[in-house]
Amino acid sequence: MSLINIRNLGITLSSPLFSNLNLVVNSGDRIGIVAANGRGKSTLFRALAGMLDPSEGEITRARGLTVGYVEQNVPPTLMPLTLHDAVLDALSEEEAISESWRVDVVLASLEVPEDYYRRPLAALSGGWQRIALLARVWVTEPDVLMLDEPTNHLDLAKIGLVERFLNALPRDVPVILASHDRAFLDAVTNRTLFLRPDNSPAFALPYSRARAAVDEVDAAEARRFEKDMKTAEQLRRQAAKLNNIGINSGSDLLVVKTKQLKERAERLEEAAKPAHLDRSAGAIRLANRGTHAKVLLTLDDVAVATPDGKPLFRTGKQFICQDDRIVLLGANGTGKTRLVSMLRQAIEQAEMASGGIKVTPSVVLGYGDQALADLSGIDTPIHAVTRRFDIGDQRARTLLAGAGIGIDMQPRLISTLSGGQKARLGMLMLRLAEPNFYLLDEPTNHLDIEGQEALEAELMAHQASCLLVSHDRSFIRAVGNRFWVIEKRRIVEVDSPEGFFETMAAGG
Numbered sequence: 001m002s003l004i005n006i007r008n009l010g011i012t013l014s015s016p017l018f019s020n021l022n023l024v025v026n027s028g029d030r031i032g033i034v035a036a037n038g039r040g041k042s043t044l045f046r047a048l049a050g051m052l053d054p055s056e057g058e059i060t061r062a063r064g065l066t067v068g069y070v071e072q073n074v075p076p077t078l079m080p081l082t083l084h085d086a087v088l089d090a091l092s093e094e095e096a097i098s099e100s101w102r103v104d105v106v107l108a109s110l111e112v113p114e115d116y117y118r119r120p121l122a123a124l125s126g127g128w129q130r131i132a133l134l135a136r137v138w139v140t141e142p143d144v145l146m147l148d149e150p151t152n153h154l155d156l157a158k159i160g161l162v163e164r165f166l167n168a169l170p171r172d173v174p175v176i177l178a179s180h181d182r183a184f185l186d187a188v189t190n191r192t193l194f195l196r197p198d199n200s201p202a203f204a205l206p207y208s209r210a211r212a213a214v215d216e217v218d219a220a221e222a223r224r225f226e227k228d229m230k231t232a233e234q235l236r237r238q239a240a241k242l243n244n245i246g247i248n249s250g251s252d253l254l255v256v257k258t259k260q261l262k263e264r265a266e267r268l269e270e271a272a273k274p275a276h277l278d279r280s281a282g283a284i285r286l287a288n289r290g291t292h293a294k295v296l297l298t299l300d301d302v303a304v305a306t307p308d309g310k311p312l313f314r315t316g317k318q319f320i321c322q323d324d325r326i327v328l329l330g331a332n333g334t335g336k337t338r339l340v341s342m343l344r345q346a347i348e349q350a351e352m353a354s355g356g357i358k359v360t361p362s363v364v365l366g367y368g369d370q371a372l373a374d375l376s377g378i379d380t381p382i383h384a385v386t387r388r389f390d391i392g393d394q395r396a397r398t399l400l401a402g403a404g405i406g407i408d409m410q411p412r413l414i415s416t417l418s419g420g421q422k423a424r425l426g427m428l429m430l431r432l433a434e435p436n437f438y439l440l441d442e443p444t445n446h447l448d449i450e451g452q453e454a455l456e457a458e459l460m461a462h463q464a465s466c467l468l469v470s471h472d473r474s475f476i477r478a479v480g481n482r483f484w485v486i487e488k489r490r491i492v493e494v495d496s497p498e499g500f501f502e503t504m505a506a507g508g
Contacts, residue, residue, distance in 0.1 A: 001026060001027045001062075001172075002024050002025070002026055002062070003025050003026065003027060003061065003062045003065055003143065003144060003174060004023075004024070004025035004048065004059065004060070004061050004062070004065070004144065004174075005024050005025075005059070005060040005061075006021055006022060006023040006024070006025075006048075006057070006058075006059050006060075007022055007057055007058050007059075007060070008020055008021070008022065008056065008057035008058070009021040009022070009044075009047070009054050009056070009057035009058070009059065010054060010055050010056035010057055011040060011043055011044070011047060011052070011054050011055050012055045013043065016197060017039065017040030017043055017197070018039070018040050018044070018195055018196060018197055018198070018200060019056065019057075019197065019198055020057075020198055020199050020200075021044075021057070021195070021200050023193060023200075023202060025144065025174050025176065026174065027172040027173075027174060028171050028172055028173075028174065029174040029175070029176075029190070029191055030166070030174070030175045030177075030188055030189045030190045030191065031174070031175070031176045031177070031189060031190075031191045031192070031193060032177060032178075032179065032185040032188075032189035032191070032192045032193070032206070032207055032210075033176065033177065033178040033179075033193050033195055034178075034179075034185070034192060034193065034194050034195065034207065034211075034449065035178075035194065035195035035196070035448075036448045036449070036450050037418060037419070037420035037448045037451075038418065038420070039195060039196075039197075040195055041148065041178040041195060042071075042072070042148055042178070044195065045069060045146050045148050045176075045178065046069075047059060048067060048069075048146060048176070049067050049069040049146065050067070051069075062143075065143050065144065066140070066141075066142045066143045066144070067142055067143070067144045067146060068137035068138065068140060068142030068144065068145050068146065069137065069146045069148075070133050070134050070136075070137045070145070070146065070147040070148065070150065071133065071148055072148050072149050072152065074121060074129045074130075074132070074133060078121055078132075079120065079121050079122040080120055080121075080122065081120065081121060082117065082118045082119060082120055082121070083107075083112065083116055083117055083118075083119060083120075083121055083124065083128070083132050084103060084107070084117040084118060086121050086132050086136060087103045087106065087107065087132060087135045087136050087139055088100060088103050088139075089136070090136040090137070090139055090140055091103075091139060091140065102139050102141075103135075103139055106135045106138050106139045107135055109138075109165060109168070110131055110134065110135055110161065110165055111161050111164075111165075111507065112128070112131060112135070116128060126153045127153060127154045127155060127158045127332075128158075130150065130152070130153065130154060130158075131158065131161070131162075134147070134150065134162070134165075143173070143174075144173070144174045144175075144176065145169070145173060145174070145175045145176070146175075146176045146177065147175070147176075147177040147178070147179075148177075148178050149178060149179060149180070150162055150177060150179065150184075151179060151181045151184050151471075152445070153370075153445065154471065155331075155332040155471050156471045156473075156500075156501070156504040157331060157332055157504050157507070158332075159181070159184060159471060159504075160504045160505040160506070160507065161507070162184075163184065163187045163188055163505065164505075164507070166188045167187075167188060175188070175189075177189070180444075180447065180448050180449050180452065181472065181473075181474075182207055182208065182449060182452075182472075182473075182474040183472070183473035183474045185206060185207035185208075186206045186207050186208050189206045189207060190204065190205075190206060191203065191204050191205070191210075192205060192206065192207050192210035192211075194210075194214055201214055201217065232266075235262070235264050236262065239258045239259075239262045283402050283403060283404070283424075283454070284403075284424060284427045284447075284451055284454040284455050284458060285427075285428075285431050285458060286366075286427070286430060286431050286438075286455075286458040286459065286462055286464060287431050287432075287433075287434045287435070287462065288434075288435070288436055288462040288463065288464050288465075289364060289434045289435065289436050290436055291322065291360070291362045291363070291364075291436045292362070293322065293360040293362050293363075294321055294322055295319050295320070295321050295322075295360060296320050296321060296322060296324075296359070296360050296363050296436075296437050296465060297319075297320040297343065297346075297347075297357065297358065297359055297360070297363070297437075298318070298319055298320075298357075298358040299315040299316075299317070299318040299319075299320075299356060299357060300317055300356040300357075300358070301314055301315060301316055301317060301356055302314065302315040302339075302342070302355070302356035302357055303355075303356070304335045304338055304339050304342065305335075305338070306335075306338065307338075311489070312334065312335035312338060312489070313334065313335055313486050313489040313490055313491065314489065314490060314491075315339070315356070315490075315491050316490060316491055318484075318491060318493075320437075320465070320467060321465070322465050323463050323465055323481075324465055324466075324467075324481065324482050325459065325464070325465070325466050325468070325479050325480050325481045325482065326466070326467045326468070326480070326481075326482040326483070326484055327468055327469075327470065327476050327479070327480035327482070327483050327484070327497060328340070328467060328468070328469050328484050328486070329476075329483060329484065329485045329486070329497060329500045330485060330486030330487070331486075331504070334486040335486060336441075336469045336486065337369075337441055337469065340369075340439055340441050340467070340469060342357065343357065343439055343467065344365065344367050344439055346359050347359050347363055347365045347437075347439075348365060362436070363436065363437050364433070364434065364435045364436050364437065365433075365435055365437055365438075365439060366430040366433050366435030366437065366438040366439070367430075367438075367439045367440075368426050368427070368430055368438075368439075368440050368441070368443055369441040369442070370441050370442030370443075370445045374426065374429070375414050375422060375425060375426060375429075376414065378413060378414075378415065379413070379414050380410065380411050380412060380413060380414065381400050381405050381409065381410045381411075381412075381414060381417070381425055382396055382397065382400065382410040382411055384414065384425070384429070385399070385400065385428070385429070385432070388429065388432070389432045389433075391432070397410060399428060399432075400425070400428065403424045403425060403427070403428045404420070404421060404424050405417070405421055405424070405425060409421070419445075419446035420446055420447060420448060420451065422446060423443075423445070423446035423447050423451065424447075424451065427455070436465065437465050437466065438459075438464055438465070438466035438467075438468070439466070439467055439468075440466060440467075440468040440469070440470075441468070441469045442469060442470055442471065443455060443468065443470065443475075444470060444472045444475050452472065452474070452475055455475075456475060456478045456479055459479050460478075460479065468480075473497075473501055476497050477497070480497065483495070483496065483497050483500075485500050
């Protein structure tokens, strides 16, 4: 049954985002919307929710249809409310009085611990705040559920929770979601729309299979375009030869033939459709200065504890060697980020190194964290680069432009950049540091799929040695060659991350 019909939809804000979008949303659809950062996914959602009028085309909804839209950010007015009251607030006054039980049902379906119900949203983690937004929408019992980047800043346990929730919804309820999490898209969708400036293709397939299909279509279009252009060029060369012969011989027939060949070439060129090419959000490049040392760091049964001294786990005897790409896995709160912080301190401030951590003197660190804490919001991109690296103003501007931060953005405060632009700035700073060992804490958090794949390719191409923490299963599978799992207060090395992924998907 068709619930939403999108015909020739186009939206222009400061610049055109997309046009000629056609899509039918049926009962039971689980549609993944895929596009680079800033290409109109959230804008499309706002139009579908009736919050924004399109520039062209139309959206037709079934009579009486209600659309539930889960946005990315928690409204500040909700922060003082308890989690339970924030969800109750989504109901009408009458429903809140007579049907408050619906809140408990929804919170239970989202596996929210009961002792969290009375905690203020402001006191909860970003992950539980995102779960609260989902609960607020679902408690209103919408006919269609839309989610904008639902896994942003969620750990693997909460991503598994959201997957279980979505897969347990009634089959007839359509779900439309935008995400850069490739594994999540594969787990919960059965259709994929690639949102593009013109003619967005859709496939009745989950992301990975749809990606293979759209790549094949794009490759065929590229071959067709190249063939048409070659044919047009051949026609023009033939026309030029005949034209010369016709002028020299005075043949009217050859002049007519020349004109016909030129017209055929023009028609081919006008009709030829260039292959789709995404406008890059900015290049990601890394470096590896190399080292002759085989062992970069040695952990001799290091005790990892919270800053106030609460024991978390012990590392046992571990070695981090050249060409190792170690993924540190563990449930939320087990101490992954704490170990990363301790290793960073041991490399940068050897005199403050925790007992048991030995760093080879030739190690040069490249560090990036999920909060992009090394980037001051009151600094500017151009100043941040030129202050830290002696490369000159012009070179810095060129590198920033290549990373997707245009000349107009370079003198602005870093706090005004988008998450994707900040991430690419952080990656540029890593490149310029020319490290031989990377510590990366959730490096894909702010990157779209193009950026994730570029980072994967760079780490592999440079044979970068690294220890990383990530909730991105596709990234982990692509990059990792060693896997440490924190369990029972110890680090255990495993051959594959799949067992840990399965545990998290099942609820830990």
